[in-house]
Amino acid sequence: MKVTIVGLGNAARGDDAIGPRVIEALTAAPLPNDTSLACASDGAALLELFEPGQAYVLVDAVADPSHVGELHYLEPHQLKAGPRSRLGTSSHALGVVESLGIASALDQVDAERVHLLGIAIDPRQVALGAGLSSELERVIPKASAEALLIAARLRDA
Secondary structure, X not given: OOEEEEEEOOOOOHHHXXXXXXXXXXXXXXXXOXXXXXXXXXXXXXXXXXXXXXXXXXXXXXXXXXXXXXXXXXXXXXXXXXXXXXXXXXXXXXXXXXXXXXXXXXXXXXXXXEEEEEEEEOHHXXXXXXXXXXXXXXXXXXXXXXXXXHHHHHHHO
């Protein structure tokens, strides 16, 4: 099965850039033939990437100021929208959960084949023109390796 690792976030907004920065790091790594990389600035752009029959690892910032740099692995059942989704703290106008719901309803993606690697950030470190914080710079290699592990599990499923 083909797997796409998608870095979500805005490269010009401080720690919100963690998703694209992980993808940037992965471009230097050897990837299996059935693994590709992409970036999306927000949930609306993510909708344009989904294709039926593929699996996805989404790498995105999640608001958790008490645990900056901690990795959070969320499986498909944890990405379902509810009254107040755990991912309701997205800094994007259209969040991952909403985009996934729309794409699933339109048969663009099998929601069971979408996993999220969330990287905890402090939302106060998201400012236009700011660079990535040192805490997140240090987590890029670990997050990159984890994204590849998740992709391998999806590919082999």
